[in-house]
Amino acid sequence: xxxxxxxxxxxxxxxxxxxxxxxxxxxxxxxxxxxxxxxxxxxxxxxxxxxxxxxxxxxxxxxxxxxxxxxxxxxxxxxxxxxxxxxxxxxxxxxxxxxxxxxxxxxxxxxxxxxxxxxxxxxxxxxxxxxxxxxxxxxxxxxxxxxxxxxxxxxxxxxxxxxxxxxxxxxxxxxxxxxxxxxxxxxxxxxxxxxxxxxxxxxxxxxxxxxxxxxxxxxxxxxxxxxxxxxxxxxxxxxxxxxxxxxxxxxxxxxxxxxxxxxxxxx
Amino acid sequence: xxxxxxxxxxxxxxxxxxxxxxxxxxxxxxxxxxxxxxxxxxxxxxxxxxxxxxxxxxxxxxxxxxxxxxxxxxxxxxxxxxxxxxxxxxxxxxxxxxxxxxxxxxxxxxxxxxxxxxxxxxxxxxxxxxxxxxxxxxxxxxxxxxxxxxxxxxxxxxxxxxxxxxxxxxxxxxxxxxxxxxxxxxxxxxxxxxxxxxxxxxxxxxxxxxxxxxxxxxxxxxxxxxxxxxxxxxxxxxxxxxxxxxxxxxxxxxxxxxxxxxxxxxxxxxxxxxxxxxxxx
Ligand SMILES: Nc1ncnc2c1ncn2[C@@H]1O[C@H](COP(=O)(O)OP(=O)(O)O)[C@@H](O)[C@H]1O
Ligand SMILES: [Mg+2]
Numbered sequence: 001x002x003x004x005x006x007x008x009x010x011x012x013x014x015x016x017x018x019x020x021x022x023x024x025x026x027x028x029x030x031x032x033x034x035x036x037x038x039x040x041x042x043x044x045x046x047x048x049x050x051x052x053x054x055x056x057x058x059x060x061x062x063x064x065x066x067x068x069x070x071x072x073x074x075x076x077x078x079x080x081x082x083x084x085x086x087x088x089x090x091x092x093x094x095x096x097x098x099x100x101x102x103x104x105x106x107x108x109x110x111x112x113x114x115x116x117x118x119x120x121x122x123x124x125x126x127x128x129x130x131x132x133x134x135x136x137x138x139x140x141x142x143x144x145x146x147x148x149x150x151x152x153x154x155x156x157x158x159x160x161x162x163x164x165x166x167x168x169x170x171x172x173x174x175x176x177x178x179x180x181x182x183x184x185x186x187x188x189x190x191x192x193x194x195x196x197x198x199x200x201x202x203x204x205x206x207x208x209x210x211x212x213x214x215x216x217x218x219x220x221x222x223x224x225x226x227x228x229x230x231x232x233x234x235x236x237x238x239x240x241x242x243x244x245x246x247x248x249x250x251x252x253x254x255x256x257x258x259x260x261x262x263x264x265x266x267x
Numbered sequence: 268x269x270x271x272x273x274x275x276x277x278x279x280x281x282x283x284x285x286x287x288x289x290x291x292x293x294x295x296x297x298x299x300x301x302x303x304x305x306x307x308x309x310x311x312x313x314x315x316x317x318x319x320x321x322x323x324x325x326x327x328x329x330x331x332x333x334x335x336x337x338x339x340x341x342x343x344x345x346x347x348x349x350x351x352x353x354x355x356x357x358x359x360x361x362x363x364x365x366x367x368x369x370x371x372x373x374x375x376x377x378x379x380x381x382x383x384x385x386x387x388x389x390x391x392x393x394x395x396x397x398x399x400x401x402x403x404x405x406x407x408x409x410x411x412x413x414x415x416x417x418x419x420x421x422x423x424x425x426x427x428x429x430x431x432x433x434x435x436x437x438x439x440x441x442x443x444x445x446x447x448x449x450x451x452x453x454x455x456x457x458x459x460x461x462x463x464x465x466x467x468x469x470x471x472x473x474x475x476x477x478x479x480x481x482x483x484x485x486x487x488x489x490x491x492x493x494x495x496x497x498x499x500x501x502x503x504x505x506x507x508x509x510x511x512x513x514x515x516x517x518x519x520x521x522x523x524x525x526x527x528x529x530x531x532x533x534x535x536x537x538x539x540x541x542x543x544x545x546x547x548x
Binding site: 035149151154155157158159160162163164166167168209212213214215218 | 340341342358364367369372373381384385388391392394396397399424426427437444450
C-alpha cells in the first residue's frame, strides 16, 4: 500500500501538502488566537476574484490572486476598523464583492485555458515543480515573517488594547498578518482549493487550542494535525477515489472533534 | 482647595491644581467631548495630571471613567477637543512608557500563555522586534510578580487564575517596563482587602521615589481620599477636580451637588456625586 507515494504527481502533491501543512498550521494558530477566523474565510474566497482576473488578463493567476487577496485583506482591515462598521459586516461585503467580481471576470474572459474548477476545489494532478518552488519560497517568507514578529503577534492577539498602549504598532501588525494570510491562501489554492482552504486556516489551530494551554505545544499540535490531515487525506483520496481537498478537510475536522472531546474530558 | 473656593469659581473646575508651576505636565485634556450612539458620554472635560502625583477618578457606573482613560491613552478619539500625553497626541508617540491596567481585559481565558509570559509582554516594546526574551527579563518580570504577591503562580496558565489574580498579574505587567505614567482602571477589584494597603503603599512609594504619576479609577472612596493627591469626580462632566483632604459640610456644598443628599463618609464629595446621579436616574 505504498506504491501511491511513487507516483510522480503524488510525490509533488505530498511535498506541496507537507510544506503547506506547516505554514497553514502556524498561521491558523494566530487566526484562532487573534479571532480572525471569519476574516480568513473572506480573504480565501476573495482569492477567487484574483484568479478570475488573471484568466481575464491572461497573466499568472497566482500573481493576480496574490495582488487581489492582499488588497482585499487590507481593505477589510481598514474598513473593519471604523467606529461605525463592525469587522464582520466589512468582511461579509468584501468577500461577496470579490466573488461577484470573479464571476463577472470569468464571464468576460471566454477563454477556458485556466482550470477554475481546479483553483476552487484543488487539483493535485496539476501541481508542477514550479508550484513547489513557489510554495517553498512564499511559504518560507510567511514563516520567517511570523518568526520575526512572533512576540508582537502574541501580545496583539492576547490584548490588542494593552499592546497598543505599550507602543506596539497594532494596526500595522494586523495588516501585515492579513497580507501573509493572503499569501498562504494563494499558495494553498492548487492543493486544497479556495473553497476549502479557509477550513485549514482555522481547524489546526482550533484543534490544538482544545488540548493545550501553552503556546509551544499549541503550535506543535497544530502542525501535527495539519500534517496528518494532509498526508492521510491524500492517501485516502487516492485509494477511495475521493476529492483530495475535501478528504483533507474532512479528516482535519474529525481530528478537531477528537481533540475537542479530549479537551472536554480533561476539564 | 476648599468648598468656598469651589463655590466662587463654580463647577466644573478646569483650574490648575496647587502644584508647583514647573512640575511636568504628563496628561492634559482640554474641552474633550465623546459620544457613543448619539449620546454624550464625556462633556467638556478638562483634566491635567502632573509628574509625581496620584490622581484619583471617582464617579458612578457609566459615568465615563473608563472612556476618559481610553481617551488619554489614544484608544478612543474624542469627537471634540483634544488630549495630550507627554505633550503629544496620544498613540502617535512611539515609546509611550505608559503602564495600563484595563478594567475589562480582552484576553481570552483559554489563551495559551503562562502568568510569566503575560508579565513579559510589558517588556516587548522596549525589547524591540528582533530581540528575544532573556533570563534578565524573566528576572525582572518575576520581581514584579513578587510585588503583587503572584510569584509562586509564575508558571501557571494565565487562564487558570481567578479574576482578581489575573488583574494582579496585569498590574505586574503594567509595572514591569518602569513606566512614567500608570493608568489603572479599578485596580481594587484585583487587590483584596489584605493586599490592598501594600498595593497602594507601593503606588505611593513609586510616586515618591521614582516620580511616577498614577491615574487611578476607583470605586473605593476611602482609598482615593487616603492615597490620591487629587481627585476628579466624574459623571459625564467633571463635578469636582481638586485636592483631597478634609471637607467641610456647608451650604455651598449642597448648592453644587444638590439638596437632599446625606453625607455618608468623612469625604462626601464623591458619594454625593453618585447620589446625585442616582436621583437623576
Ligand atoms: N464602545 C462603546 N460603545 C458604545 N457605548 C459605550 C462604549 N463604551 C462605553 N460606552 C457607554 O459610555 C458610558 C460610559 O461608560 P464607561 O466609560 O465604561 O463608564 P464607567 O467606567 O465610568 O463605568 C456608558 O453608558 C457605556 O454604556
Ligand atoms: Mg469603567
